[in-house]
Amino acid sequence: MRLEGAITISCAAELKQCLLEGLASRKDLQVDLEQASALDITAMQLLWAARRQSERTGKSLTTAGALPGHISAAIREAGMEGLAFPSLQK
Secondary structure, eight states: OEEEEEESGGGHHHHHHHHHHHHHTTSOEEEEEEEEEEEOHHHHHHHHHHHHHHHHTTOOEEEESOOOHHHHHHHHHTTOTTTTOGGGOO
16 A cells, blocks of 8 residues: 555545555555655554554554655654554664
8 A cells, every 4th residue: 555645634534444445355464655745643543553453353564665754753753653663663
């Protein structure tokens, strides 16, 4: 799943639907954020919830490729690195 542009509350319903469809597909999910210009706390919470749900069903939800620096910084500032994005833990 490739997310592009500003991933904010304005597209939360669409992101939630995409994540639900991805989880229903019975496949592991990869989220590509390389083209994301912003990621707000709502999007981070949705990704966190999707990762938790994927773990409950024996699947994985991971990031594909490298996270842009500004996205990594936003995730760290929100304190979500260990919750939604374990790869960012130090």
